Amino acid sequence: MTRAYYSTIFEAPAENVWNTIRSFGDYDWAGVPSVTVIENGRAGDQIGAVRRVEMADRTMRQILIAHSDRERSYSYEFLSGMPVNAENYIATLRVTPIIDGNKSFIEWFADFDATPDDRDLIRDAFVTNGFAVWLRSLRARLAQSEWDWG
Known part of the structure; x- marks a missing residue:
């Protein structure tokens, strides 16, 4: 088992960050050009969504295999469409x-x-081209929100 790990510090309260990312169905904050849908009408915080x-x-x-507002x-885990040749992928944010x-x-x-x-190679790709990029996008989104709320 291999671990890809990335961490950073945001100049924003944890509640603001969590409120932006807490719904598993909202992936716009990651800046990935895509359409995201939760299948079968489940909620974005419902285990099994x-x-x-x-x-x-x-x-x-x-x-979605775990969700905790208390732990933020x-x-x-991936069901299909994994962009690399990895198996048993389980991620936590x-x-x-x-x-x-x-x-x-x-x-x-x-x-x-x-x-x-x-x-x-896979670990480095997830860290450099994945987690770091997506969290930079989140940082920019939060900064824009702060500016909008001024």
Whole structure:
């Protein structure tokens, strides 16, 4: 099992960050050009909800396996459309308050299986081209929201 891990600090309260990302059905904040739908009319915070993300080149399906407003986190796994050759992929996105300065510590990590030849490449791709990019998009969205609310 290999872990891809990325963390960062936002200059925004944890509640603001969590309220933006808490629905598994809202993926706009990640900046991925796509259409995202929760299948079968489930809620975006309901365990077992399946998120279908339709992009120009592929469709991904992921299932929500854990969701906690108390812990400000959720975990999901891929059902289909994994962009790389990995198996048993389970990811967690978590927001932790930093009391000093009313900031947020955000971490996104995924555990997965891959061949020894692929695991470092896949891990680095998720960290560099995935988690880091998507959280930069979230940071920009939160900054824009702050500006809009002025």
